[in-house]
Amino acid sequence: MKNSQVSTAVIRRLPRYYRYLTDLSIAGVLKISSKALADKMGVTASQIRQDLNCFGGFGQQGYGYNVELLRQEIGAILGVDKNYNAVLIGVGNLGHAIANHVKFEKRGIKLVGIFDIDEKLMGQEIKGIKVKHISELDEFCKEYQPKIAVLTLAKAETEKMMKQLCDLGVIGFWNFANMELKAPSDDITVVNVHLGDSLMTLCYDIKDKI
Amino acid sequence: MKNSQVSTAVIRRLPRYYRYLTDLSIAGVLKISSKALADKMGVTASQIRQDLNCFGGFGQQGYGYNVELLRQEIGAILGVDKNYNAVLIGVGNLGHAIANHVKFEKRGIKLVGIFDIDEKLMGQEIKGIKVKHISELDEFCKEYQPKIAVLTLAKAETEKMMKQLCDLGVIGFWNFANMELKAPSDDITVVNVHLGDSLMTLCYDIKDKI
Numbered sequence: 001m002k003n004s005q006v007s008t009a010v011i012r013r014l015p016r017y018y019r020y021l022t023d024l025s026i027a028g029v030l031k032i033s034s035k036a037l038a039d040k041m042g043v044t045a046s047q048i049r050q051d052l053n054c055f056g057g058f059g060q061q062g063y064g065y066n067v068e069l070l071r072q073e074i075g076a077i078l079g080v081d082k083n084y085n086a087v088l089i090g091v092g093n094l095g096h097a098i099a100n101h102v103k104f105e106k107r108g109i110k111l112v113g114i115f116d117i118d119e120k121l122m123g124q125e126i127k128g129i130k131v132k133h134i135s136e137l138d139e140f141c142k143e144y145q146p147k148i149a150v151l152t153l154a155k156a157e158t159e160k161m162m163k164q165l166c167d168l169g170v171i172g173f174w175n176f177a178n179m180e181l182k183a184p185s186d187d188i189t190v191v192n193v194h195l196g197d198s199l200m201t202l203c204y205d206i207k208d209k210i
Numbered sequence: 211m212k213n214s215q216v217s218t219a220v221i222r223r224l225p226r227y228y229r230y231l232t233d234l235s236i237a238g239v240l241k242i243s244s245k246a247l248a249d250k251m252g253v254t255a256s257q258i259r260q261d262l263n264c265f266g267g268f269g270q271q272g273y274g275y276n277v278e279l280l281r282q283e284i285g286a287i288l289g290v291d292k293n294y295n296a297v298l299i300g301v302g303n304l305g306h307a308i309a310n311h312v313k314f315e316k317r318g319i320k321l322v323g324i325f326d327i328d329e330k331l332m333g334q335e336i337k338g339i340k341v342k343h344i345s346e347l348d349e350f351c352k353e354y355q356p357k358i359a360v361l362t363l364a365k366a367e368t369e370k371m372m373k374q375l376c377d378l379g380v381i382g383f384w385n386f387a388n389m390e391l392k393a394p395s396d397d398i399t400v401v402n403v404h405l406g407d408s409l410m411t412l413c414y415d416i417k418d419k420i
Contacts, residue, residue, distance in 0.1 A: 103406060198403055203317065
């Protein structure tokens with residue numbers, strides 16, 4: 001399946017399908033109708049049919065989707081089978097929380113290194129990974145060749161760190177600084193996470209409920 | 211402006227517009243063309259015109275948008291002028307990080323209370339707010355009437371906490387447990403944050419770049 005065949009809007013919805021299908025698969029569900037999946041996900045059955053029809057062959061009229069096959073197909077599209085190595089830079093509360101809270105392995109990503117500049121943190125273990133000093137980053141990247149970096153740094157340090165990591169072969173940045181980090185070229189992907197954005201849509205939704 | 215006049219897809223994009231317009235306003239920019247705003251935001255000018263035309267009157271052909279007026283209008287639509295009180299429940303690394311990292315006040319929200327069950331955390335200050343024991347929650351809510359609750363609890367505790375808070379008048383839940391918390395009625399809004407979803411779209415994007 002080529003990227004170009006699936007629209008960006010559908011791609012953005014795929015992780016949510018993947019989560020639901022994973023839960024269904026774990027629960028032992030083999031087939032599910034678009035109607036039942038829609039009810040679970042709080043969307044319409046026609047939206048689901050429209051989204052998932054791009055992936056062909058998994059839904060049969062009156063029969064439903066094969067949960068595990070569809071899950072695998074969506075996973076493959078998202079690259080869950082790629083087993084990227086990732087590093088996390090910046091062990092404040094947020095870095096710590098992300099390392100512990102995000103299920104990297106469920107998404108086919110292996111968090112292999114955690115780095116900080118603070119000497120006091122060296123040797124501390126997070127999720128079984130010893131925090132290393134940032135001065136060891138170059139050598140580490142040559143050995144582990146991470147493709148993804150999670151950046152939980154101050155704004156001022158983020159761009160410089162991205163440049164260093166680009167030179168070390170990292171091509172995907174998951175940035176948590178409250179800023180729009182720009183990819184230096186088309187070969188690099190940056191996803192800027194703005195936690196506050198979803199808080200604003202929450203505010204919007206409750207406005208008429210008070 | 212009634213909710214019904216603006217589509218959900220546009221609403222989801224508004225926080226991002228609001229961020230950019232706030233930065234422009236702080237930088238002293240008075241007017242901006244859809245083309246210039248589009249270049250900054252990495253979208254097309256026609257997308258911007260389509261999105262912002264719903265709000266009428268702020269863009270003039272060949273002249274551009276009045277940055278501050280547009281910012282205020284979008285802010286009002288999002289409810290930034292509502293000054294909701296909010297509480298945060300659960301002071302693990304994630305709760306700690308969210309309290310410190312998210313600019314609540316910029317979004318017209320006042321974080322007034324932080325609660326946990328762990329006696330050891332009592333009295334600790336986060337962003338100038340003393341952590342209180344969960345047993346004080348009822349009384350606190352009667353006094354401060356928070357409308358929003360940030361939940362950074364374990365899955366098992368999240369639903370029970372939502373019910374308690376609903377009874378205390380909270381109508382908006384920003385949930386960080388890795389689960390789909392469902393609103394018990396249409397009067398309640400739940401926004402489930404799944405950090406990992408944006409990581410999966412990152413994986414998707416880099417798949418063809420390796």
